[in-house]
Amino acid sequence: MKNVIDKLKEFSEQIDLKERFDFNFDITDKIFSSIESEQLSTDKNPFDQNVRLKWILSEKYKTKTEQNYLDFWIVNNWGGIRGFKPVERNIEKVQRFKKQLSKRKLSLDCFSTISSLSKISSFIDPENFVIYDSRVIYTLNWLILTCENQDGFKKKYFPMPSGRNKIIADFDMNTIVNISHISEYSQGEDLYITQQKAYFEFCDFIKTNTKLIYGEDSKPYELEMLLFTLADKEIFKNLKEKIKITTGNKGNRGTSP
Known part of the structure; x- marks a missing residue:
């Protein structure tokens, strides 16, 4: 898709994401340690804060065996999607989604909530997954x-x-x-x-x-x-x-x- 890439290259040269990207979250939330909140406070724009957040949460995923709280904090608190609540059927769907990532094929049921689920994968592995919204x-x-x-x-x-x-x-x-x-x-x-x-x-x-x-x-x-x-x-x-x-x-x- 060369023409699309050329157009996006043109946009990237016109738009400074540090000035234009506008997606805020509470850096004092209890999910963060005092050190993490302090680190986030040093970033002066939403772009840099969200980039730092990617790696903060990615590290948490590597060290925590109980991940339900992280999953639903991302969707509900950071993403603002309140309807995808941490009930049993949604917890099970998140687990199915994580297994399907390695197979590179989603069920239709998982794709039906891809805006929510892809937020989770984008924090688990920022090098390989992004948000599909x-x-x-x-x-x-x-x-x-x-x-x-x-x-x-x-x-x-x-x-x-x-x-x-x-x-x-x-x-x-x-x-x-x-x-x-x-x-x-x-x-x-x-x-x-x-x-x-x-x-x-x-x-x-x-x-x-x-x-x-x-x-x-x-x-x-x-x-x-x-x-x-x-x-x-x-x-x-x-x-x-x-x-x-x-x-x-x-x-x-x-x-x-």
Whole structure:
């Protein structure tokens, strides 16, 4: 996906994540030791704090045999997803998900909550796993549509997880993709990577291309954070500029980027 990579490289040169990345958490939370809280307080922006948090929690995963508290702190407290509570069925789902990571194939049940579960894996192993959430995938799918598939369907899209963001809800990417490829959609062609494989293909894409975009010493979460940051401003602006709705009594009806 050379054109997507070129566009992301362009965005990376325009956007300083230390200034733009905006995702805060309570650095005084009881999950942190006093030393860890002090370390986090030395970071002056949310980007640096979240990077430090990756490695703080990654170390905790290596030393703690009882990990349920860590798992659900990440989802509920850091991620703000209160609906995924630490009840037995969700605890069991997290355990299944962790086992499926090594097999590189997810069950449909696990993918149904991938926004929550991928947050956990991104802290367990920041070198190999990143967060698969609605804003990140919205951005990537729009770039695939406008950079790779603008002249016809060439690259498959990533299945969209559900999200709470208003822009993503109001301008549904699945609908945009399906209408943009109405011929292929009508013929039953698969426009999306399968849900069982999507998370791993996404992680592979991020790992491979982070170094091309941010340099050899960069980490996968840097590119994932860029995709997250782009959704509400750059991607929404680009969507409003490019999308057209054509209607008529006699002509075809469609949406084109």
